[in-house]
Amino acid sequence: MCADTPEYKDTLNLPKTDFPMRAGLPKREPGWLERWAQIGVYDKLREKEGRTPFTLHDGPPYANGHLHIGHALNKILKDMTVRSQQMMGKDARYVPGWDCHGLPIEWKIEEQYRKKGRNKDDVPVVDFRQECRKFAEGWVDIQRDEFKRIGITGNWENPYLTMDYHAEAVIADEFMKFLMNGTLYQGSKPVMWSPVEKTALAEAEIEYHDHQSHTIWVPFEITVVRGHGLDTHSRDLVEARVVIWTTTPWTIPSNKAVAYNPKIAYGLYQVDETEEESWTKPGDLYVFADALAEDALGKSRVTKFTRVRDVRSEEFEGMHLKHPFYGLEGADRFWDYDVPMIDGDHVTDDAGTGFVHTAPSHGADDYECFVARNWIDRMTHNVGEESEFLPHVPFFAGLKVFNHKGKEDKANNAVIAKLVECGGIIARGRVKHSYPHSWRSKAPVIFRNTPQWFAAIDRAVGDGQDAHGKTIRERALNSIDKLVEWTPQTGRNRLYSMIEARPDWVLSRQRAWGVPLTCFTKKGLLPTDEGFLLRDEAVNARIREAFEAEGADVWYAEGAKERFLGNDYNPEEYEQVFDVLDVWFDSGSTHAFVLRDREDGSEDGIADLYLEGTDQHRGWFHSSMLQSCGTKGRAPYRGVLTHGFTLDEKGNKMSKSLGNTVAPEQVIKQYGADILRLWVAQSDYTADLRIGPEILKGVADSYRRLRNTMRFMLGSLNDFTEDMRVDPSEMPELERWVLHRLAELDQKVRTGFDAYDFQGVFQALFNFATVDLSSFYFDIRKDALYCDGDSLTRRSALTVLDILFHRLTTWLAPVLVFTMEEVWLERYPGDESSVHLTDIPDTPADWLDADLAAKWAQIRQVRRVVTSALEIQRRDKVIGASLEAAPVVHVRDGEALDALKSVDFEDVCITSDIVLSGDPSPAEAFRMPEVDGVGVVFEKAEGEKCQRCWKILPDVGNHSHAGTCKRCNDALG
Incomplete structure (x- = not known):
């Protein structure tokens, strides 16, 4: 629709705009960031009064490296949430934060030491902590700039840091609430221990990888049979041996029992024939689960065997066995003790032998079996912090399970060799299986019994009087079901099952960089004795005050014990605890020093939303729930949103070694941050998200189509003025149909934003912009916009374009923060003009017209x-x-x-x-x-072709302006 002659072309109302087709986002986006900083957009939004607060509490990333694509996904989702809630009329607050304590940062400093040949243990602890603090400060500054570059809004000038003095004081205070309410205790139980990092690890710090382990079948001689009412033929069991199977040979020296399951069918088996080389011989008698006997005997190279008889579970009651190392010369009777048979539901006949070797110091199920029998005094302490056998263990002292690089060392093979030597093994092999590893060092961990500090989650908290439950577990489960909305709903099930089954919370870590467990124990008393833990509010108050003024380093200062105990206690009678808190306790406490204590926190200390990846069901969602239920009595959040992980285009996990990583910095450099944000908006974040070059090309194409839509509106509105505005009731049907669609979309956008359905909102807006507008409405109305004079149709179309402009820019602003600002400033230039200071306009409900919509569908x-x-x-x-x-x-x-x-x-x-x-x-x-x-x-x-509008009509050429139709002739005047 363009005039054929130059003079007529100049009479058309062609679009005029400086808004470029090519966005040039990588170069132009930093300019908008500077502009927002000068205007103080975030602070100006806080000045809007009378709004309902909306608080998204930031889960703190670690300050220890450049951002990866998962960081970008997470922060963009948070930003779209905050911006959309703000533009729908809320006071949407966002205080970014960082986790600054703990092993990730401490590990980095140790790596620097190792490169310089320094030993961390030779450095004064406060000096070491100061280096960790300095390292974290540097990365906070780097990550802050990287987050801002993605267009994330928030209180960047005053974020929260877990290493701030006030934060450290509050973390210590929250810990001391556990001390005072009776849920803190010191216990000795097996925990997941990293030999590389030399500390206990929480479940949230564990990831599972394939690992090749040794497998051994070990026979235990039966020494005592004293079942209840047993037949005389049970005496034949004295000649038999019970066979266990394990993938951790290094735990055999710590064996204290063998477990069976009364629900499993067992049998007594006799070896008849074997291969030439076998650790068994004809006549040997063994007890196996019937389902596993053939496989186990085959592994031991038995070629023929006889099932002698059933072995009833009652026959195991009161049965005692010999340890495989019983009576060994040179062991000084170290293993000369009875090994009881015990029943356990954890025993299965899926693999192995149907019997479980039980070392209560090195297994969770094993430990629980001993706790149930009140056999805690039978725990062993045979393995040290480097996974080495301690000096008192015969034959194996000093041998390690894993070396300092996480590779298998000598312990397993030494134990197997000793078993072979003493006839204590009938088969061996290898198996690849899923095995726990530290998510930081990527090295395998071991279960190891160590004294640790725990929060009891099934013990009554204080006086046990609380609306949501008496114990931490009860409060957490009730919070999950009654107080929290889950997006998606599957998040509820995952966290519920985890908390329902979890053990007590291990709070202590044997490291240096963190908030110490600010408590004292009475010398000479056992952890179970009354008065073992010093509980004194005056002592706690002195600790809080000192931490607030000087930070947690004061705990390590000379004279700290005397300072905090004061004149009421003799320092010589007390031990000061120097373990540090699990960093998940730090981040789990953030609700107290951010939501509760800050002016821009939450009025009731509870967040409207926590938003993190699915791994945080075992991480921050989990620890925050436990911590808050121990101190506040309920969850610290009303809503939880969970997103998936980022994968490459083929659905593979990203890895530097595979070369399939996509760094946010690369995407921003090539396309701009808005393309990265658009990728998030187009994706279903409830599942794992794929990203790669081809996917980003598709996202960029979608962006170009949207940009063209906005450009057409800007160009067409260049001559629009308020006196041209038409009331909807006077508009042609086509315009009223567009208004109907806008009213429909307004409901979908608001409902979608409230449900955090950004993909649904964007898809609806994109389809509307490209299908309803560009391919339909704009296509039709170009003729009237370009060629009409001051007609009702043209003025109506311009009015609708103005209405469209204000809605599309505000609807899309939470996603395309830079581009919608550019679009806005094209129409409303000004020193303090910004689309991000604008709310989504109210859309009249009477624009909805179902009958009209049905007609236009036809x-x-x-x-x-x-x-x-x-x-x-x-x-x-x-x-x-x-x-x-x-x-x-x-x-x-x-x-x-x-x-x-x-x-x-x-x-x-x-x-x-x-x-x-x-x-x-x-x-x-x-x-x-x-x-x-x-x-x-x-x-x-x-007819003839009109030289101005190109329509072919019979009347062309019959008017005062040559070669025009009546409409164009009238427009020319």
Whole structure:
């Protein structure tokens, strides 16, 4: 629709805008960031009064490296949440934070020491802690700039850091609440221990990888059979041996029992024949689970065997065994003790022998079996912090399970060799299985019994009086079910099952960089004795005050014990605890020093939303729940949103070694941050998200299409003024249909933003912009916008474009923060102008018109048939443009025909003329199977081509302006 002659072209209302087709985002985005900083957009939003607060509490990333794509995904989702809630009328607050204590940072400093040949243990602890603090400060600054570059809004000038003095004081205070409410205790139980990092690890710090382990089948001689009412033939068991199977040979020296399951069928088996080389011999008797006997005997190279009889579970009651190392010369009777048979539900006949070697110091199930029998005094302490056998263990002292690099060392093979030497093994092998590793060092861990500090989650908290439960577990489970909304709902099930089954919380770590466990123990007393833990509010108050003023380093200062105990206690009678708190306790306490204590926190100390990846069900969601239920009595959040992980385009986990990582910095450098944000908005974050070069190309294409939509609106609105505005009631139907669609979308956008359904919102807006607007409404109204004079149609279209502008820019601003700012400033330049200071406009409900929408749905269906018929003519070069056509459209349905006749259907189809008929479609008519009852017969338009609007009409050339139609002639005046 462009004039053929220069003089007429100048009379058209063609779009005029400086808004470029090419975005140039990588170069231009930093300028908008500077502009927002100068304006103080985040602070200005806080000045808006009378709004309902909305607080998204930031889960703190570690300050120890550049951002990866998972960081970008997480922060963009948070940003879209905060911005959308703000633009819907809330006071949406976002205080970014960082986790600054703990092993990740301490590990980095140790790596620096190792490169310089220094030993961490030779450095004064406060000096070491100061180096950790300095390291964290540097990365906080780097990550802050990287997050801001992605367009994340928030209180960047005053974030929260877990190493701030106030934060350290509050973390210590929250710990001392556990001390005072009776849930803190010191216990000795097996925990997951990293020999590389030399500390206990929480479940949240564990990831599982394939690991090849030794497997051994070990026979235990039966020494005592004293079951209840046993038949005399049970005496034959004295000649038999019970066989266990294990993948951790190094735990055999710590064996204290063998477990069976009364529900399993067992049998007594005799070896008849063996291969030439076998650790068994004919006549040997063994007890196995029936389901596993053949496999186990086959592994021991038995070629023929006889099942002698059933072995009833009652026969195991009161049975005692010999340890495989019983009576060894040179062991000084170290293993000369009875090994009881015990029943346990954890024993299965899925693999092994149907009997479980039980070392309570090195296994969770093993430990629980001993706790249930009150056998805690039988625990062993045979393995040290480097996974080495301690000096008192015969034969194996000093041998390690894993070396300092996490590789297998000598312990397993030494134990196996000793078993072979003393006839204590009948088979061995290897198995690849899923095994726990530290998520930091990536090295395998061991279960190791060590004295640790725990929070009891099934012990009554204080006086046990609380609306949500007496214990931490009860409060947590009730919070999950009654107080928290989960997005997606599957998050509820995952956290519920984890907390339902979890053991007590291990709070202590044997490291240096963290908040210490600020407590004292009475010398000479056992952990179970009354008075073992010093509980004194005056002591606690002195600790809080000192930490607030000087930070947690004061705990390590000379004279700290005397300072905190004061004059009321003799320092010589107390031990000061120097373990540090699990960093998950730090981050789990953030609700107290951020939500509760800050002015920009939450009025009730509870967040509206926690938003993190699925791994945080065992991490921050979990620890925050436990910590808050121990001190506040309920969850610290009302809502939890969970997102998936990032994968490459093929669905593979990203890895530097595979070369398939996508760094946010690379995407921003090539495309701009808005493309990264658009990738998030287009993705289903409830599942794992894929990203890669081809995916990003598709995202960039979607962006270009949206940009073209915005550019058309800007160009068309260049001459729009308020006095041209038309009331909706006076608009043509097509414009009122657009307003109806806007009212529908407004509901979908607001509902979607409230449900954090960014993909649903964006998809609806993208389809509207590209299908309803660019391919339909804009396509139709270009003629009126370009060629009409001061007509009602043109003014109505401009009014609708203005309405569209204000809604699309604000609807899309939470996603495309830079581009919508650019679009906004193109119309509203000014020193303090910003789309991000604007709310989503209210959309009148009376714009909804279901009847009109149904009518135009019919019209669009018929239009599809017409445009498809004309496309064939264009393809066959019968016509060059649709304005050369004047088709005859046959419509069988009378209601649909009336609808078409009530509008300018030729304008809707972008033809110069159109004939509508209720007659049956002739045989040659074009039809579409999916649109029943419509046929189109192609006819060329009659008349001359208007040199201004290009329509072919009979009246062209009959007006004062040469070569024009009446509409164009009138427009020219």
